[in-house]
Amino acid sequence: MNFEPFIMPFNIGLYFILAYCVVRCVVWFRGLSRSDKLRLQRGFFGRPFMQSISEIINESLLHRRIFKVNPVLGYMHMSLAFGWFLLILFGTIEADYFGAHHLNPPSRAIFFRFFNPDHGEAGFARAFGFMMDLILAFILSGLLLAISKRFRPKTMGMRKTTKHTLVDRIALTSLWLIFPSRLMAESLTCGAHNSGSFLTGTLGHAMASVMPAAEIAPVFWWLYSLSLGTFFVLLPVSRYFHIPVELFLIFMRNSGIRTGDKASSFTEVQLHACSSCGICISTCQMSKSAGINNIQSAYLVKGLRSGSDVSDITKNCLMCGRCEEVCPVGIELGPLRMIQRRGGEKQYEKIPVIQQYHLKRKNVSTEKEVTHSYSYLKNTTPVKADVLFFAGCMTHLTPSxxxxxxxxxDEAGVNYHFMDESGGVCCGRPLMLAGRDKEARELINHNSDIIWKSGAKMLVTPCPICYKVFNESYYLDVEVLHHTQFIDMLIEEGSLRPGFMNRSVVYHDPCELGRGSGIYTEPRNVIGYIADLQSVDEEAEKSLCCGGSLANFSLSSDKRRNIAADAIQILTKDNPTAVVTACPLCKKTFSSVSETKVTDIAELVAMALPHAKPAALTTVTKNKNVTVSASNS
Amino acid sequence: MSQVSQQKFGFGINKSRLINYDKGDRRVRQYITDREPTFKLCFSCGACTAGCTAGAHATVNMRRVNVYIRRGELEPIREEVTRCMMCGKCLLTCPRGVNTRTVMALAAEAMKKLDRNEL
Amino acid sequence: MAKQIIIAGGGVAGIEAAATLADMGHKVNIIEKGSSSGGNAVRWHALFPDRRPAGEVISYLNNRVRNKNIEVTYNTCVNKVRHHGSSLVINLSSGEELKADAFIVATGFDLFDASRKEEYGYGIYDNVITAPELEDMFNGGSLYTADGRVPERVGFIHCVGSRDEKVCNHHCSKVCCVTAVKQAIEVREMLPGCEVFCFYMDMRMFGPYYEELYREAQEVHNVNFIRGKVSEASNTINHKVAVKVEDTLAGRPLRMEVDLLVLMTGMEMSATGASLAEASGLRRGKNRFLSVRDNHMHSNNSDLPGVFYAGTCTAPMSITDTISHARSAALEVNLYLSER
Structure with missing residues (x-):
């Protein structure tokens, strides 16, 4: 075999990137905790392995998840990833089958046409050549879409596309050059040798008739090899590093490794697996309704990767979970942000010695250290009851x-005690959302003590924020139920018999209840007993946030209202008689901008009870002005 | 240490009841306004404090905290700012749209920085 | 030839403007959405600051409207006003189209729907009522709670739906403070054994003898004033209403049970006025009331020639101010018609 110098850039790039990936994987593996290491080892031999393979085919190659969100974008990613994969796969088979030897080096397959210019004259080889051309055409169609997306994101249904660094731009250019230069190189070679299929053959023939194809071809073979080599070398420092990292992430995830509370090498893998596709930006209501375009998960990930200050980004988020739901790579964006929120306080942990000296010189006392503490909470004597009702702070503002x-x-004859009737203690969830787990624990312990001593078997709360923390972070021996679950249970067992009211309503899934706690069916069951439940455009996992989220610490009330107004518009598109929700905060937030009555599921049920007063559901707040001013302000 | 007690001893007894505005320390006010401009909007209606979850158990008075920070009197509210539970009820009652609990968190943060002479 | 003027709204402003124009010899047609004239004022028992019976003002207005030059069309709204040549074309909800030489918007205000402040429990607790509902009780001559008790303690919450960005109303409704003081005195006079508390943010006693009325409430009637915005109300087992407020002057949270809680609901742009404005392209301000051409010199003028404003469609006002504003609107109209 004679040596061709033009394959060198490709070879250098390929072996470099392979070696780099292996080293990086080893480093990351070593950074895992003991149990995670075991998980990954076990995951490699067994069902998780097959799961990973199928996920790699579905997501990394076919990009099914992006397809679901945006078919055109999905096609673009699929043509590039799956097309390239097919090109390599069939190229290798072609080289192996038709080439001079078996088990060739990769360059033989990549530059097959160069080494076998006369290939594909007849029969099976001809069909193979046709297929290779087809795959190349497939990739090039995706490439056209990619170029149009870069210059005009709106044509792809994207509102925003991420900004690029210089390295990213060079890598992108080399990526874009790979396939056109391959097309040109193959066509010219085919033109000179009068071979090739419908694409390379036709194009080559046309070019050969106007220029000396054999002389020009090497230029494009060089360009082809160079762009491949450049792309591979720049891969680790560019955004395209996500391509190999995603494969590793899939194996880790399928082995059962999760983000957890602290940063680990798994979080690092996730950061590098982000493709900056921008789907999280397009999905984010903060972008759509409030015009805030610098805090989305893609920017958080980018900031974390580059080690820049992300404290403002971290706090300014509704934590609604919509981005995580649509992330095509499946990165745990919520937990990633939470880790950052928890870490935020660390900067205050230590005063450097030199600064202490400075403080002493200035007579500034360092003794008055301010730390959050709830030691002022006094023990209370709990009341014995079967069922505890914890309304939560917000519900006190929605007395209905x-x-x-x-x-x-009363109707169901439940022996209950209203735990926080005359003011309780916060459930601790807001503090956790602020990243102050330790302080939240003080509140959790206080409430737990009351719950334990009450001897109750069940704890019911109408607040999804409280529900989530009771369910996940309290160690209780009682059954924790959101009121939607509790009411569903009462109706099912027959102790509550609401009548059917023949009204059309829509249901809004609160973030903490739906995506946050996975409760979707119970509220729908309950509404189904009472009213005609219409479906809405964005519901269940795709449900919108009301904008009132306690997880955001910076958003202004104007912008919150803008988010609420946009969401209510989508919810009330088909003119339902009421918007039913299951969260006091959602109710309050929506009520201030909605013309349509916003009601909690408990109110709907209470209204449908046989002894209830005549329904007030039809009294729609006739104030068009409210929304007008909301959108003006 | 001796200086601290001397300070207390020296001024503790004869401490003026006057808000000496010219001697006030308004760095905390600056710190908060820079980060949360709605801080300026408070008109002292007390709705935040009326419904405050933490305020039912201890002295937590957001309205007063706001006033004292504006005047530059930090000692009287030093403890209070650490007692907020961040429950956010005050956000829903404030008629002026002040991001109340963030103001409390920023006040606590600013106070820490003040102690470290980082402000 | 007499000119034809159409006025949207037969409340205080509409009637006063119509009567003033009719006295000048113009023909006026009042389009009233309800089945009777008088607007929001007819519900009132007595008026601040001198507490004269509201009926006196109403009968004055009723006398004014009985004029051969005035015609009143009831149960009809004005949907739209537009220019057609040199005159105006007015579309009514009845489908009719009227021609006019000038048009006055006097659509007044809507009272804030108190159930939008859910935390105060209106529509949820029986013993939470609004200021006009208290006037109804005064008119009825007796004051009882929903469960038939004589109240021993009555609370008034000021600024319900006013000065509150949570309900998208940044504006002050101006008259509720003095109304609360007036009503507090009336409660005390009616039930000498009843304690009265006003929960206020600021006392805005802007008019003549308002401040004196405030002083009288303290001096003569022992009305209690607590400075603080109520955050929430809840009901107690014995059908009382418990309010949570910060006594901002004492600097401590305060809880109190009252037998009757009165919400001083504020003024908002009326819904009919708003849709008329939207349809006709009349400019509205951030407070959603109609924007006048100039706040000082042309407070009766719209941007459209021939279209004028009278009364609370431009901003919250007392009855005194409304009558003055309506008269000046009539003068503006007369000036406009004579110049044509």
Whole structure:
């Protein structure tokens, strides 16, 4: 075999990137905790392995998830990834089958046409050549879309596309050059040798008739090899590093490794697996409704990767979970942000010695260290009851929910105690959302003590924020139920018999209840007993955030209202008589911008009970002005 | 240490009841306004404090904290700012749209920085 | 030839403007959405600051409207006003089209729907009522709670739906403070054994003898004033209403049970006025009331020639101010018609 110098850039790039990936994987593997290491080892031999393979085919090659969100974008990614994969796969088979030897080096397959210019004259070889041309055409169609997306994102249904660094731009250019230069190189070679299929053959023939194809061809073979080599070498420092990292991430995830509370090498893998596709930006309501375009997960990940200050990005997020739901790579964006929120306080942990000296010189006392503490909370004597009702802070501002729950308890004959009737203690979830787990624990312990001593078997709350923390972070021996679950249970066992009211309503999934706790069916069951439940455009896993989220610490009330107004517009598109939700905060936030009545599921049930007063559901707040001013402000 | 007690001893007894505005320390006010401009909007209606979850158990008075920070009197509210539970109820009652609990968190943060002479 | 003027709204402003124009010899047609004239004022028992019976003002207006030059069309709204040549074309909800030489918007205000402040429990607790509902009780001559008790303690919450960005109303409704003081005195006079508390943010006693009325409430009637915005109300087992407020002057949270809680609901741009404005391209301000051409010199003028404003469609006002504003609107119209 004679040596061809033009394959050198390709070879250098390929072996470099392979070696780099192996080293990086080893480093990351070593950074895992003991149990995660075991998980990954076990995952490699068994069902998780097959799962990973199928996920790699589905997601890394076919990009099914992107397809679901945006078919055109999905096609673009699929043509590039799956097309390239097919090109390599069939190229290798072609080289192996038709080439001079078996088990060739990769360059033989990549530059097959160069080494076998006369290939594909007849029969099977001809069909193979046709297929290779077809695959190349497939990739080139995706490439056209990619170029148009870069210059005009709106044509692809994207509102925003991520900004690129210089390295990214060079890598992108070399990526874009790979396939056109291959097309040109193959066509010219085919033109000179009068071979090739429908694409390379036709194009080559046309070019050969106007220029000396055999002389020009090497230029494009060089360009082809160079662009491949450049792309591979720049891969680790560019955004395209996500391509190999995603494969590793898939194996880790399928082995059962999760983000957890602290940063680990798994979080690092996730950061590098982000492709900056921008789907999280397009999905984010902060972008759509509030015009805030610098805090989305893609920017958080980017900031974390580059080690820049992300404290403002970290806090300014509704934590609604919509981005995580649509992330095509499946990165745990919520937990990643939470880790960052928890870490935020660390900068205050230590005062450098030199600064201490400075403080002493300035007579500044360092003794008055301010730390958050709830030691002022006093033990209370709990009341014994079967069922504890914890309304939560917000519900005290929506007394209709409390009244309705009391009515429901009485109607069903439940022996309950209203735990925070005259003011309780916060459930601790808001503090956790602020990243202050330690302080939250003080509140959790306080509440747990009351719950334990009450001897109750069940804890019911109408607040999804409280529900999530009771369910996940409290160690209780009682059953924790959101009121939607509790009411569903009462109706099912027959102790509550609401009547059907023949009204059309829509249901809004609160973030903490739906995506946050996976409760989708119970509220729908309950509404189904009472009213005609219409479907809405964005519901269940895709449900919108009301904008009132406690997880955001910077958003202004104007912008919150803009988010709410846009969401309510989508919810009330088909003119339902009421928007039903299952969260006091959602109710409050929506009520201030909605013309349509916003009601909690408990109110709907209480209204449908046989002894209830005549329904007030039809009294729609006729104030068009509210939304007008909301959108003006 | 001796200086601290001397300070207390020296001024503790004869400490003026006057808010000496010219001697006030308004760095905390600056720190908060820079980060949360809605801090300026408070008109002292007290709705935040009326419903405050933490305020039912201890002295936590957001309205007063706001006033004292504006005047530059930090000692009286030093403890209070650490007692907020961040429950966010005050956000829903404030008629002026002040991001109340963030103001409390920023006040606590600023106070820490002040102690470290980082402000 | 007498000119034809159409006025949207037969409340205080509409009637006063119509009567003033009719006295000048113009023909006026009042389009009133309800079945009777008088607007929001007819519900009132007595008026601040002198507490004269509201009926006196109403009968004055009723006398004014009985004029051969005035015609009143009831149960009809004005949907739209537009220019057609030199005159105006007015579309009514009845489908009719009227021609006019000038048009006055006097659509007044809507009272804030108190159920939008859910935390105060209106529509949820029986013993939470609004200021006009208290006037109804005064008119009825007796004051009882929903469960038939004589109240021993009554609370008034000021600024319900006013000065509150949570309900998208940044504006002050101006008259509720003095109304609360007036009503507090009336409660005390009616039930000498009843304690009265006003929960206010600021006392805005802007008019003549308002401040004196405030002083009288303290001096003569022992009305209690607590400075603080109520955050929430809840009901108690014995059908009382418990309010949570910060006593901002004492600097401590305060809880109190009252037998009757009165919400001083504020003024908002009326819904009919708003849709008329939207349809006709009349400019509205951030507070959603109609924007006048100039706040000082032309407070009765719209941007459209021939279209004028009278009364609370431009901003919250007392009855005194409304009558003055309506008269000046009539003068503006007369000036406009004579110049044509």
């Amino acid at each position: 929910i409390i009244q309705s729950m009391k009515k429901i308890f």
